[in-house]
Amino acid sequence: MTAGRLLLVRHGRTAYNSEARLQGQVDIPLDAVGRWQARTAAARLLTRHEPTAIVVSDLSRAHETASFLARAAGLDLAVDARLRERAFGLWEGLTGDDLRRDWADEFAVWRAGGQPEGVGAETRAEVAERVREGILEHAAALGPDDTLVVVSHGSAISCAVGDLLGMPTDWHGFAGMLNAHWTELVATRGDFSPSWRMVGYNLGPTDASTDWNAGPDTTRDSDADTETRDPD
Template identity: 70%
Template sequence: MTAGRLLLWRHGRTAFNAEARLQGQVDIPLDDIGRWQARTAAARLLERHDPTAIVVSDLDRAVETAGFLARATGIEAVVDPRVRERGFGEWEGLTGDEIQATWPDDFALWRSGGEPSRVGAETRAEVAARIAESIAEHSAALDRHDTLVVVSHGAAISSAVGELLGMPPQWRGIAGMLNAHWAELVSSTGSVEPGWRLTGYNLGPTDASSDWNAGPDTVHGSEADAQTRDPG
């Protein structure tokens, strides 16, 4: 058996996201806009889907994001460290300019699709393998009528989508995921490869405000908040 639908949902914004810092596995919470994003996105996700199970990274920003969906559905989120963000070693918490200033060669290699192995970062292959293992395990407990939601992180989701579509780890054909947006995949039938097909990417409440990363518009912000208020 396997879940018929898979939603890979990125957490809401954090202070590091707002400052364009490489987050990795640094465990920091959502900021106020991130909570608004998560609350608003959870409401929109539930307009389109009926989740059966929720699996979440063990990092606080993902757990907090998943909480909005868990409380709205009554589903207990299962914490699984395998879907946490890619580890970036010594680069975590730094901006691109700060990384480039200290590790110019490694930074250039990373930007060109290579692996910054000297700074203690996980490889794309390692990230893809652990996330795919988690998805396979949790989806196997469901059937084709079920929807599995995995609440994870930007780099982790990109690696997971590539892996599930049968692409090599170095493939960079997927754009970055916006905060509190998701990818949608459906399982293939029979022995068709790859086992998953991508039906949507960077999905979310695009009409929630004129600038998603700035939070609700002041003109209708109170109305939007009232419509998407977290019941818990």
């Protein structure tokens, strides 16, 4: 048995996101915009779905994002370290400019889809395997009418989704997920492959702001602005 629906949610914005730094497994919290994104996304997701269970990475930015949804849905959170972001080794905390300057050869390999040596980053295959195992273990505890929500990280989600859809690990067909957006998969019925099918990718409340990564619009009417503005 398995959950009939799977929603994979990326965490809200952090300071590293706004500075275009590789986060990896650095445990950095949401910033004020990220908390607004998480709260806004939770409200939108719950207008469309009724989660049965929520499982979350042990990194604080994912846990804080999930907490908005859990409180609104009246559910507890299950924490699973297998849902962590891909480890980027020595590159964690660096920007693209840093990598071009100090790791030019390795960065060229990375940009070409390869695995640079001496960096200490997880491979896409390693990430896909551990995240898939975590997802499927939690999904197996649910039934076909249930919806499992997984709150994780951009690279972790794209690697796992590709794997669940039967794509090779060196396939790079997904654009990066927006903060506090989600991918929706449904379990395949019958003897078909793959076992999951994609309903939507990068779904979320992008109409909540003309620039989602900049935070709520200050030009909206006063009532809407009061509802969406983060007090911090």
